[in-house]
Every structure is written in structure tokens, then in C-alpha cells.
Amino acid sequence: MTSTTLHYLSDPVLRALYLPGVVAGLALASLCAMLSVLVVLKRLAFVGQGVSHAAFGGVGLVVALGIGAGASAAGTLGQFGVIFLFCLGAAVLVGVLAERGKTEADTAIGIVLVGSMALGAVLLRKAPRGVSWESFLFGDILSLSWADAALAWGIALGVGMLLVVVRRPLLFWAFDPVVARAAGVRCGVMNFLLMSMLALATVTAMKLAGVVLATALLVLPGAVALKLSARWERVLLASACVAGAGVLGGLVLSFEANWPPGASMVCVLAGFFGVAAIWAMIRRA
Amino acid sequence: MTDAAVEYSHVSYAYPVSGVDATRAKEALRDVSLRVGVGERLGVLGPNGGGKSTLLKLTLGLLSVQQGTVRVFGMGPSDAARAGLIGYVPQRATCELAFPISCRQVVRMGATLRAKWWEGTSAAHREAAERALSLVGALDWAEAPIGRVSGGQFQRVMIARALAGGPRLLLLDEPTIGIDVAGQRQFADLLGRLHAQLGLTVIVVSHDIRTVAAGCDHVACLSRTLHSHSTPEGLTPRVLAEVFRHDVAAVFGDVHVDAHAASTCRDPSHAHGPARSRPRDGEAGEGGAL
Numbered sequence: 001m002t003s004t005t006l007h008y009l010s011d012p013v014l015r016a017l018y019l020p021g022v023v024a025g026l027a028l029a030s031l032c033a034m035l036s037v038l039v040v041l042k043r044l045a046f047v048g049q050g051v052s053h054a055a056f057g058g059v060g061l062v063v064a065l066g067i068g069a070g071a072s073a074a075g076t077l078g079q080f081g082v083i084f085l086f087c088l089g090a091a092v093l094v095g096v097l098a099e100r101g102k103t104e105a106d107t108a109i110g111i112v113l114v115g116s117m118a119l120g121a122v123l124l125r126k127a128p129r130g131v132s133w134e135s136f137l138f139g140d141i142l143s144l145s146w147a148d149a150a151l152a153w154g155i156a157l158g159v160g161m162l163l164v165v166v167r168r169p170l171l172f173w174a175f176d177p178v179v180a181r182a183a184g185v186r187c188g189v190m191n192f193l194l195m196s197m198l199a200l201a202t203v204t205a206m207k208l209a210g211v212v213l214a215t216a217l218l219v220l221p222g223a224v225a226l227k228l229s230a231r232w233e234r235v236l237l238a239s240a241c242v243a244g245a246g247v248l249g250g251l252v253l254s255f256e257a258n259w260p261p262g263a264s265m266v267c268v269l270a271g272f273f274g275v276a277a278i279w280a281m282i283r284r285a
Numbered sequence: 286m287t288d289a290a291v292e293y294s295h296v297s298y299a300y301p302v303s304g305v306d307a308t309r310a311k312e313a314l315r316d317v318s319l320r321v322g323v324g325e326r327l328g329v330l331g332p333n334g335g336g337k338s339t340l341l342k343l344t345l346g347l348l349s350v351q352q353g354t355v356r357v358f359g360m361g362p363s364d365a366a367r368a369g370l371i372g373y374v375p376q377r378a379t380c381e382l383a384f385p386i387s388c389r390q391v392v393r394m395g396a397t398l399r400a401k402w403w404e405g406t407s408a409a410h411r412e413a414a415e416r417a418l419s420l421v422g423a424l425d426w427a428e429a430p431i432g433r434v435s436g437g438q439f440q441r442v443m444i445a446r447a448l449a450g451g452p453r454l455l456l457l458d459e460p461t462i463g464i465d466v467a468g469q470r471q472f473a474d475l476l477g478r479l480h481a482q483l484g485l486t487v488i489v490v491s492h493d494i495r496t497v498a499a500g501c502d503h504v505a506c507l508s509r510t511l512h513s514h515s516t517p518e519g520l521t522p523r524v525l526a527e528v529f530r531h532d533v534a535a536v537f538g539d540v541h542v543d544a545h546a547a548s549t550c551r552d553p554s555h556a557h558g559p560a561r562s563r564p565r566d567g568e569a570g571e572g573g574a575l
Contacts, residue, residue, distance in 0.1 A: 041384055165402045172394050175386070178379040182345040183398055183450070184367035230385045230430045 008255050020149040021141035021261070022251060025208055027152035028217065029247040031201045033240035034163055036222030038194065042174055045219045050094055050109035051087050051195070052202045052214040057116035058086030059136040059211070060123030073147040080151060080203055087199035090116055095191060139210035139262030141254065152204050159197050166193060209262030220269035221246065227276035242272055289356070290454055290486035291321040291344060296353035298339050313339040316353070317511050321503075323453075326480055326487040328497030328517070331507040337490045340507065341458055344488070345373055357454065365454075369399050372447030374440070374457045382432035388442040389427040392417055395446035417445040420482065421475060437468040441475070448479070455479070457489045461496045473499035494520065 008014050039048055061067075067078045090112045097108035135143045163170070173180040173190040181187045198218065205214035225238035250265025257264070296317045299310035314336040321327045331337045342348040343355050346363030357365035365371055372395075396413040397406055418424050421441040426434055431442065440460055447455060461469045477500060480487060491497050497504055498517040506512040506520075513519060 041381055168394070168397055168400065168402070172398060174381065175384050175391070175394070176375070176380045178347075179373055179375055179446075182347055182366055182371070182373045183369075184363070185398075226383075226385060230433075232384075232386045232390060235385045 018141050018251075018255075020146045021144040021208060022248075023146075023149040024144050024152040024204075025141075025247040025251060025261075025265075026244065027149070027156040028201075028205050028208060029221075029243040030240065031152075031156045031159055031204060032217045032221050032247075033236070033243040034160060035194075035197055035201055036218055036220070036243065037225060037235055037239050038170075038174055038222070039198070039218050040222035040226060042194075044194075044198070045215065046106060046109050047091070047094060047195075048198055048202070048218045049215045050113040051091050051198055052206075052211050052218075053113045054090030054116035055083050055087050055202055055206055055211045055214070056120035056136070057090075057123070058083035058120075058203075059206075060120035061086065064123040064126050073150075076145065076147040076151060083206065084199055084203045086116070087202050088196055091195035091199055092192070095195065135210070136206060137210045137212055138260045139206070139208050139213065141208065141251065141261045143207050148207060155200050155204050159200060162193065162197065166190070170194070209265060210260070213262040213266050216266040216269060217243070217246075220266070220273055224269070224272045224276045227273070227280040242269070246272060288323045289320050290323045290325065290358060291319075291488065292354075292356045293317055293319040293340070293343075294354045294356075296340075296343065296350060296355060298336075298343065298348065298351050300339075312509060314343075314507075315510050317507070318353075319505055319511060319514060321486060321488060323486055324480075324484050325503060326476065326501045327489070328501035328504045329488060329490045329507055330492065330494060330497045330504055330520075332492060335492075335508040337492070337507055338458065341456060341488075341490050344456060345371060369450050370453050372450060372452030372455045374443045374447050374455070374460060376459050376462055380431070384431060386431055387428050388423060388431055388434060388438075388445075389414065389418065391431050391442055392423075392427075392445045392449050395449035398450060413451065414445075414449050417449040418442075420448060420479060421445045436463045437471070440464065440472065444475070444479075448483070452485070454486045454488070457487070457491075459491050459493075460489060461491065461493050466495075469493070469496055470499070472496065476500040494525070 008018060039045060062079050062082050065082075067075065067082055094105070094108045094112050097103045097111070103111075134140075169180065169185045170190050170193070172183070173185050173187050174194075177187055180190075201218060202211075202214050205217050209217055221239045221243035222235075224242045225235045228238045229235050246265055246269040249268040251261055253259060253268060254261040254264040259267075296314055297312075298314045299312045302311050317336070317340065329337050329340060339348065343350055344357065344362055346361070346366050355362055358370055360368070360370075362371075392414045393406060393410060396410040396417070397404075400407070400410065415424075418427050421444050423438065423441045423445055426438055429438075431439070434442065444455075444457075444460075461472055464472065473496065476487060476489070479485060487501075489497060489501060498520060501517060503514065504517050504520055505514045506525075
């Protein structure tokens, strides 16, 4: 940790600006750690990409309607609710298009992804002048308030509790969907719950990492962890450590290099993946 | 007559066909009636596309019956599955083998599936999983990652997972695919042992005559309709020729079936099937003329 970071840590004025972002980042790390392993194992990275980009349509709607223009807690909640519903709608639409068998899953994701981006672009053209939306694309730590941080922790705890409740049928479905269905597991419900959790994580990640980079946080911790171990408990633990180190390391890099926080976090996580991949290759050799 | 474990009554099923001619349906089963007694081992034998998997899916409640009825221990198939009465062993392809879990954890999934969400993995669950692993002889590799075991070991783990939930009916879908002849023999022994120790009703769906003949009390030959339902000794060349005629015709073209000649053949190399003939130019060498 160098002088720039120490300067940020010691200066009370600066600390008040970035601290909500750091607290929200830790919530984001725990969310991503929980979901990332399942996203990688269920090959949902592209679905996550579709859901996160669909958030741009929700952002357009929020900005065009002027929801949460002030920095109030109600405004934050309103913004969050609209974008979450937009992401969830996109995830369900992808699921419906793919499940009916009329459209291939990757085609369905591609359609929903570009459709939402296009809608967002059109709606943002109608936004009042002076409204900033770039932070939604690439993230901005200074755009986070304490209300955002509280919401992020509420979501992380909610998702954690939901995962505890549905852990058995969810894991069974994720591992072996055909037998799970035969054993009476409601696979449609499990799929919907996972999609809802992905949408929640995406919206939580959006302000910090931006819609463009949010997917990386849902993929990289799990991908790194799966390179490190073939034991479930160790993979979950490694995913949590990698997500936490990636978010905090990314924020430090962001302070030091004056990079956008989302890009910094992704760079750190990608670096972890490179190291893990090399380590896995050496171990196999 | 023993009580019925599974009863199919005039079951017909057709898959809707999508595409240009969406009004047509592809018939999979036609008017199949069959009764499986409690404790019976039934082998369902038939060619690819003969309706075996459809019958299995109807028994599991994965497909809804279109015509006729299917009862499993007097219940609808979905109710029986939710009550934990059915253990299902799929083909290898249905699992995500990249999952970083051990064989023991896979078997515990079966043992704890019906536990309440607030319950941890109890001693009873662990015991049920260990008992199932022991029954199938999989304790030695129980800690190995599920994606790194051989085909035969994987099959045993899947059977253990199905048994760990304490089912009364065990359904096995093509259990010997990808397993060598020695493994198939071991599988038949295992099935016999499980049947003797647990008194389970077993239905094995396969297109492998050896598997079905060696490990079952009764055999149902299915090629859309039910061609025969008898003991393995009733698997005469005539019956097999009738059931597999489309497969044979696909390789050799239309053939004349001389059932009498085939049934009186004493050549040991033909013990499990018909006399081998030379395939036509450019065709696969597997299979034989009936």
C-alpha cells in the first residue's frame, strides 16, 4: 500500500467520499463469491453478460423517468427496483425463448442483450441534459452513497439466506438437472431463483463496476477457485478469498493509478486467473 | 399374484413434431399394457427409438401420459417421485462432471434431498450414504472427485445415490453403456445382490441383450408396441428379430429372418446373438444377420 492509498485512508474528507463504495464492494465480493462458482459450473457466463447488459435498458428507463434523481434512500431503492426488474425480465425472457426450443440459448441472449442496449440508448437520448449515466457503464466509486452500501449488504445477506434455504435442491439441480427433476425438484423454480440472484448481483455490481464489467465479477472468482481445487468446500472458500482480494485490490489499484474502479477490479481478478491457470498447469505437469 | 409396483394400462405417447409440418406427431408408444410386480426385476429391451426412454420418462413423471394410465405403487408417477419411492440412475451424460464434489458428496445428495432446509447433514443421512456406498462396493473411491472415476465406478456411485434415498423402485437407463463385457457381468451380479438384499423392484431399460438377460426375472420387448413380455428364456431369435428388425434392416437392408436356423445354431461364438455375416462394402462391421 503506497502513499496515495495511505493518503486516501487518512484523509477524513476523502474517506467519507469513498468509504460507502468500499463497504458496498465488500458486500459485492461476498455476493459474487457465492454465485460465481455456480455461474461457471452451469456455464452461465454469457447469460450473466446478457443480464448485466440488459441493465442498460433499465438505466435508460430510470434516467428518462427521472427516478432517484436526488440522492435519497427512496430514490436509490426506486432506481434499484426498476433496474432489477428489467434485468430479471431479461433473464426470464432468455429462459422462455431458450426453453421453448424455438431459439438457441446463445441467440436468445444475443437478442435480449442488444435489444436492451438499444432501448437504453434511445431512452438516454430523451434524458434531461446534465444527467450523468456514464458511471452506470463503467462504474464510479464516488457515485455510491451509504444507502447504496446498506442496500448492497441487505442483498448480500438476503441472497446468502436464500442460498442456505435452497442449497440442497439447488445443488442437486445444478449438478444433475434430469435426475433432480425426476426426484421432484422444481427445476423451473431453481432456474428462476438463480436468475433472480444473478440479476440482484448484477444490479449491486452496476454502480461500482458498471454494466459492462459486472459480469466479470460473477465469473472470475469462481473460475479462479475452480483452477485451485477440486473440493467443493475449498472452492467456495477460495472463491470468497479471490472475490474479496479482487474487489479490495481493485479499489487500491483504482486509487493508485486513477483508473475506473470496475476496470481495476477486473484487471486484478484477471491477473489472479492468470496466476491460477499457470499454477494448475504446473501442478498437472 | 404379487401386488403391482408399476402398472401401465393402454399407454400411448406421441411427441409433437416442430418445423414445417407441425401438425404431425411422432409416435413413440402405442397401446402398451404392462404390469411389474413388487420385487420383480424387469428388463425393457428394444431398439433405439423403440420407446424405452419414453416409457422410463412416463414412469418418472418427466412426461405426462397422453393416453392410458401409469400407476407407481398406486400413485401418479410425479407423486411417487416426490414421495421418494423412485430411485433413478441415468446415463452418464446428464451430470455436470466438472463439479468439484466427491463421490461421497454425490451419494449424500440422494440421502439428504428430502431433509428439511434447516437440518444439517445428520448422522442418519451419513449412515444412509455410507450404507449405499458399501452396498455397491464404492467405499474405496468414495473420496475421489466424481469427474475422475471410470465409467463402471461412476455407474456404481449413481446407483448408490439412488439407493441412499431409500426408494422402493429402482429405474436404470442404459446402465452398461460404455462399460466393457467384464463390467457388464459385474453389473449383473450387483443388480442380483441388491435385489436379494433390499427386495427392490427394478426396471432396467437397455438395448443390450446381455444386460437384460443376465440380470432380470422378466423381459419386455418394446418397439413402439409391446412385442413380448416373458422370462429371459423367452427371448427367442424370432422375438429378437421382430423387435430389432429396423436396426438390422438399417445395416443389411431387408433380410429374410430364418428364426428356426438361428434358434438351432450351436456355435459358441453366437451365444449372445445371431450369426455374424460380412457387412456390405462401406458399412460398419458391427451387428449380425438374424
